[in-house]
Amino acid sequence: METPTVPKSLPLRIHEGLERVATALRADDWVSARAAGVNPTQFAIMAVLEGRAMGMSVRDIALQLGVSQPSATDSIAALERKGYLIRSPAPQDRRSVRIMLTDHGQASLTAAHATRSVAERAARSLDARQQEDLLVSLVTMIRHLQETGVIPVQRMCVSCRYFRPYAHADAAQPHHCSFVDAAFGQHELRVDCREHETADPSYRAATWAEFQKDQPLNPPGL
Structure with missing residues (x-):
């Protein structure tokens, strides 16, 4: 097949470039998730909770990650069983629940972060x-x-x-x-x-x- 004489639009080529980077990042996420003993969705939930002292609602976690609320709920339950997360009543509304990272979850997340290097190595090439x-x-x-x-x-x-x-x-x-x-x-x-x-x-x-x-x-x- 001949190379097109008119290239794709610049925004489309940027999109293609970001897709290639995303492929490498997803592979990196699998490595980090395995290091923490979880799957990538569970790892993403732990990561989004990092540094949030007041925790987050299940709804907000789902919104941040772009997943369905039932999917987030299932992953949160699995992480609770591992001791990585806990549920706590919201300070302003005791009927609401906040999801929080435990010390054990933070330690596992920190150790897993150390395995992530693909994007950083690529960035250092600039x-x-x-x-x-x-x-x-x-x-x-x-x-x-x-x-x-x-x-x-x-x-x-x-x-x-x-x-x-x-x-x-x-x-x-x-x-x-x-x-x-x-x-x-x-x-x-x-x-x-x-x-x-x-x-x-x-x-x-x-x-x-x-x-x-x-x-x-x-x-x-x-």
Whole structure:
């Protein structure tokens, strides 16, 4: 078959590239899940609960992972039997239940994380500027997915009420986190922060507009 003279659209080729990366990540997840003695869905549930001191509802876990609530319930029950998770009444509503990671579950998760290396090795093949540009691109794509309702709001800097973009003149550390009251650089943007508190939609839109103002312009044709 001859190579097409007109290539596929750039967004489609990016989609294809992300699929290839996702294939490697899924293989990595299987390795990590086996190390923790669970399957990939159960491992994903443990990972999404990591750092959430108040736990999560079954519904929110299912939404975060894009699985059905019955599927999440079955996996949670299996993890409870292993001693990795516990159920606890919600502080504000004793009729509601929160799912929480146990110390045993955290220890197993931490040990399993040590086996994950495929994506990190691939990222290290990029130089520092390329890594930073990729991080910003990923944050932009994730934000689009969450703001269009495809995925729930993620614990990223750009969706947090503590984020102050370009609050400082220092090009190396232009942003500010009000939670820790400290400046930080573009390469330090978080995709999943434990101290994250979701900002309201109007604040998220305003900070994103400010964040975008000082981003490098796209080259012609993109």
